[in-house]
Amino acid sequence: MSRNDPGTRRATISDVAREAGVSPSTASVVFSGKTPVSDATRRRVLDAAAALGYTGPDPRAASLRRGRSGIVGVVFEEHLGQAFLDPVKTLMMDGLADAVAPLGAGLLLLRDHEPAGSESALSTGPSLTTAPLDAAVLIGCSGMLRESLETVKARGIPVVVIEGDAGDDVPRIDLDNREAQRQLASHLRALGHRRVAVVSLPARVDWERGWLGDDTAVTVDVTRDRLAGALDVFPDAATYAAAGSFIDEGLAAGREIFADPERRPTAVLAQSDLLAAGVIRAAEEAGLRVPEDVSVTGFDGIVVDGLAPYELATAVQPATDKGRAAGTAVAAMLEGRPAASIRFTCTFREGNTTGPAPE
Amino acid sequence: MSRNDPGTRRATISDVAREAGVSPSTASVVFSGKTPVSDATRRRVLDAAAALGYTGPDPRAASLRRGRSGIVGVVFEEHLGQAFLDPVKTLMMDGLADAVAPLGAGLLLLRDHEPAGSESALSTGPSLTTAPLDAAVLIGCSGMLRESLETVKARGIPVVVIEGDAGDDVPRIDLDNREAQRQLASHLRALGHRRVAVVSLPARVDWERGWLGDDTAVTVDVTRDRLAGALDVFPDAATYAAAGSFIDEGLAAGREIFADPERRPTAVLAQSDLLAAGVIRAAEEAGLRVPEDVSVTGFDGIVVDGLAPYELATAVQPATDKGRAAGTAVAAMLEGRPAASIRFTCTFREGNTTGPAPE
DNA sequence: TTGTACGCGTTATCAA
DNA sequence: TTGATAACGCGTACAA
Numbered sequence: 001m002s003r004n005d006p007g008t009r010r011a012t013i014s015d016v017a018r019e020a021g022v023s024p025s026t027a028s029v030v031f032s033g034k035t036p037v038s039d040a041t042r043r044r045v046l047d048a049a050a051a052l053g054y055t056g057p058d059p060r061a062a063s064l065r066r067g068r069s070g071i072v073g074v075v076f077e078e079h080l081g082q083a084f085l086d087p088v089k090t091l092m093m094d095g096l097a098d099a100v101a102p103l104g105a106g107l108l109l110l111r112d113h114e115p116a117g118s119e120s121a122l123s124t125g126p127s128l129t130t131a132p133l134d135a136a137v138l139i140g141c142s143g144m145l146r147e148s149l150e151t152v153k154a155r156g157i158p159v160v161v162i163e164g165d166a167g168d169d170v171p172r173i174d175l176d177n178r179e180a181q182r183q184l185a186s187h188l189r190a191l192g193h194r195r196v197a198v199v200s201l202p203a204r205v206d207w208e209r210g211w212l213g214d215d216t217a218v219t220v221d222v223t224r225d226r227l228a229g230a231l232d233v234f235p236d237a238a239t240y241a242a243a244g245s246f247i248d249e250g251l252a253a254g255r256e257i258f259a260d261p262e263r264r265p266t267a268v269l270a271q272s273d274l275l276a277a278g279v280i281r282a283a284e285e286a287g288l289r290v291p292e293d294v295s296v297t298g299f300d301g302i303v304v305d306g307l308a309p310y311e312l313a314t315a316v317q318p319a320t321d322k323g324r325a326a327g328t329a330v331a332a333m334l335e336g337r338p339a340a341s342i343r344f345t346c347t348f349r350e351g352n353t354t355g356p357a358p359e
Numbered sequence: 360m361s362r363n364d365p366g367t368r369r370a371t372i373s374d375v376a377r378e379a380g381v382s383p384s385t386a387s388v389v390f391s392g393k394t395p396v397s398d399a400t401r402r403r404v405l406d407a408a409a410a411l412g413y414t415g416p417d418p419r420a421a422s423l424r425r426g427r428s429g430i431v432g433v434v435f436e437e438h439l440g441q442a443f444l445d446p447v448k449t450l451m452m453d454g455l456a457d458a459v460a461p462l463g464a465g466l467l468l469l470r471d472h473e474p475a476g477s478e479s480a481l482s483t484g485p486s487l488t489t490a491p492l493d494a495a496v497l498i499g500c501s502g503m504l505r506e507s508l509e510t511v512k513a514r515g516i517p518v519v520v521i522e523g524d525a526g527d528d529v530p531r532i533d534l535d536n537r538e539a540q541r542q543l544a545s546h547l548r549a550l551g552h553r554r555v556a557v558v559s560l561p562a563r564v565d566w567e568r569g570w571l572g573d574d575t576a577v578t579v580d581v582t583r584d585r586l587a588g589a590l591d592v593f594p595d596a597a598t599y600a601a602a603g604s605f606i607d608e609g610l611a612a613g614r615e616i617f618a619d620p621e622r623r624p625t626a627v628l629a630q631s632d633l634l635a636a637g638v639i640r641a642a643e644e645a646g647l648r649v650p651e652d653v654s655v656t657g658f659d660g661i662v663v664d665g666l667a668p669y670e671l672a673t674a675v676q677p678a679t680d681k682g683r684a685a686g687t688a689v690a691a692m693l694e695g696r697p698a699a700s701i702r703f704t705c706t707f708r709e710g711n712t713t714g715p716a717p718e
Numbered sequence: 719t720t721g722t723a724c725g726c727g728t729t730a731t732c733a734a
Numbered sequence: 735t736t737g738a739t740a741a742c743g744c745g746t747a748c749a750a
Contacts (some may be wrong), residue, residue: 065725248664384730
């Protein structure tokens with residue numbers, strides 16, 4: 001099988017060249033366009049290609065030769081299905097896709113870590129180790145992704161990290177989570193609110209919803225940073241940590257928070273817009289008007305499908321730009337230029353879900 | 360630069376072999392595990408690799424040699440950001456990822472067609488033509504994807520199509536859209552409904568929301584099939600086509616449908632759960648109770664975040680299975696086995712959003 | 719503008 | 735269990 005049946009084998013550029021009566025290099029140039037070629041020659045080559053059913057250079061061979069595959073890996077912590085449930089990640093992917101497109105690169109979806117005992121190199125999956133990547137983007141590098149990071153760095157592949165700490169030599173795309181959350185909290189404070197509650201994102205990767213104790217370790221960076229911002233303004237705020245960024249999680253949290261009329265807060269700082277939407281729904285359920293009886297703030301600035309007529313008071317984060325920035329950084333590194341870390345800032349949006357504290 | 364500075368150049372498997380005092384093929388075998396190697400030899404090779412900072416075979420070269428890249432392309436019609444807004448697609452991706460993982464493959468995101476004049480082969484993007492794909496999965500092959508299909512077929516790459524017609528030689532993963540929709544319609548009919556309206560998915564790729572006239576050409580397969588199912592039971596149903604599968608689109612459609620109390624339908628067949636959720640919201644707005652005053656059905660059987668306490672009457676489609684089936688088909692073709700087309704069927708779920716026709 | 723020659727880094731095959 | 739050999743298909747100095 002080493003020499004395939006001539007009838008079955010796919011045509012190579014040499015075959016095309018021979019058919020066209022030119023040298024392989026000339027044929028190559030016709031396809032790459034790197035060097036001017038006479039029209040007549042081009043015509044002949046193209047015709048020969050058509051005749052032979054040759055559809056262009058084999059990307060694998062070209063990739064080896066060039067030392068580039070045109071593929072950027074995107075590494076997620078979670079199950080891929082989960083990742084795309086998050087509008088912010090979706091938007092980031094969008095920006096990322098945009099930014100790497102002019103580079104001629106595509107995005108390869110990769111999951112962080114093989115489930116269990118992944119000793120066998122055989123059917124281990126695509127994984128970071130075997131994929132022909134030009135660069136990698138790690139999303140949400142909190143602990144789990146450490147290993148992926150090592151792998152990639154060992155391979156000498158340019159890496160960029162979005163929302164996570166990967167050491168000084170790795171460019172990161174960050175957000176002013178703490179400051180933005182503090183600003184939202186301050187806004188509430190200025191409106192006279194004193195008794196507020198926080199509905200946070202998960203405290204840990206495998207978190208189940210529940211109140212956060214003083215001793216609870218918060219290992220998810222985003223959660224920790226935003227929480228810090230809230231506590232900067234309301235040091236005594238009670239925090240209910242959801243199990244994920246979903247409306248239904250916010251609803252559950254809200255029910256818990258509004259359960260006891262005695263201890264009911266006048267405002268709720270939710271760490272995501274989806275959570276906030278759920279909290280609002282819980283408030284409605286409890287017969288509370290937003291914002292007359294209770295103010296609610298979100299985070300992210302995404303469009304929450306079906307939330308109208310409410311417009312959340314929120315910190316609008318430039319999600320698409322974050323993705324785009326990661327792509328740009330990757331592009332820079334691929335061209336040998338250094339890529340700087342970037343810290344994006346959120347924009348405060350007042351919306352209509354906050355108001356003066358009651359009484 | 361053809362001969363890189365020896366200091367800078369990355370170590371190759373030959374370097375490792377030399378350092379370990381074995382032949383390149385032996386070193387290769389140590390990494391691939393294809394052939395038994397003595398422990399002593401393995402040790403030496405691994406040590407040498409560590410010493411040289413060699414982290415394993417270059418995927419590009421391996422890919423060329425093996426004729427496999429371990430990459431499956433997933434081709435979308437839309438902007439990638441849009442695609443992941445659709446829960447059904449997200450679930451499909453999930454199943455697909457699962458199914459190709461044991462194959463050792465990853466998913467490369469590809470967009471159907473380059474925006475405009477894409478003559479220059481230079482910065483044209485990843486595109487189907489230049490990506491090192493082992494196989495491709497086309498999603499929603501309705502017209503637009505035709506071209507992509509040609510490209511892929513020309514390259515001789517195995518293709519599978521999800522929800523779309525690609526000719527007899529291409530395996531397709533399909534759904535019994537018409538039958539399932541007919542079943543939902545029959546359910547309403549059995550409940551005594553006679554005056555129903557349909558809220559459909561877009562009639563065309565660039566559709567803007569509005570009523571469907573008798574003369575309106577419906578070019579999106581899914582829309583057409585589901586509509587046919589509805590008309591099988593209610594030939595006179597008026598159809599309002601949304602601009603996409605979103606709650607807000609359903610809301611807009613619902614407002615339009617419930618606007619005139621005289622012509623108000625007693626039931627609405629929405630072509631997706633998200634649209635149905637919007638319709639329910641519109642009903643509430645109009646002071647109508649669901650299902651007492653108006654019944655609403657959806658399609659898809661996804662979890663609509665925030666819709667509780669309603670549980671939609673809907674056709675539950677096995678979205679994840681569809682993706683998984685596509686992956687399995689791809690795997691089969693990659694192993695030279697023929698892959699059969701599969702037609703999945705939806706499961707009727709009664710939910711609590713339908714009831715007897717009023718009066 | 720075209721052709722020659724060589725190497726990119728692996729791995730399958732087969733013989734030792 | 736190991737090693738020699740030969741592709742895999744292409745791009746690109748460099749010479750003509």
